[in-house]
Amino acid sequence: MRRFGLLDWTWTTKIEDIVHPANAAEVDFVLDSRRCVFTLYRRHPAGATRDPMARQACHEVLHILLLDLLKTVAVRGSDTHGDCERLEHGVIQRLLNVLCEPR
Numbered sequence: 264m265r266r267f268g269l270l271d272w273t274w275t276t277k278i279e280d281i282v283h284p285a286n287a288a289e290v291d292f293v294l295d296s297r298r299c300v301f302t303l304y305r306r307h308p309a310g311a312t313r314d315p316m317a318r319q320a321c322h323e324v325l326h327i328l329l330l331d332l333l334k335t336v337a338v339r340g341s342d343t344h345g346d347c348e349r350l351e352h353g354v355i356q357r358l359l360n361v362l363c364e365p366r
Contacts, residue, residue, distance in 0.1 A: 267328050274327075276301045276320075288319040290326050294334060299327055321363040325355040 264274055279302055292299035301323050303316055314322075329351050336347050 264324055264327070267324060269324070269327060272297045272299060272327060274299045274301060276303070278303045278305060280305045287314070288316075288323050290323040292327065292330065294330055318359060318363045321359060322355055325358055326351070329354065 264270075264272055273296075277300065281304060286304065288301070288303045290299050290301050301320060303319060333347055333351060
């Protein structure tokens with residue numbers, strides 16, 4: 264978070280030794296209070312990403328980095344939120360390729 268200049272956020276990290284049905288990692292957040300919880304799951308469901316934990320964590324931090332952009336799009340009345348999320352993931356993948364260890 265510090266590396267990306269997200270100093271106005273308070274965060275907690277936890278590692279769970281369970282299988283999440285869809286994710287290897289996730290972030291829950293409250294945008295107005297700038298608080299978030301990063302959860303990394305040690306066990307992965309069949310077919311889930313096998314990216315290194317550091318890359319998964321970086322992916323979740325990039326979601327926080329892009330939150331203000333997504334909120335701005337939403338406030339301006341976009342009815343294509345799913346499209347915005349797909350574009351966000353495209354940007355995240357490109358940033359991961361530059362900023363984080365290769366797969």
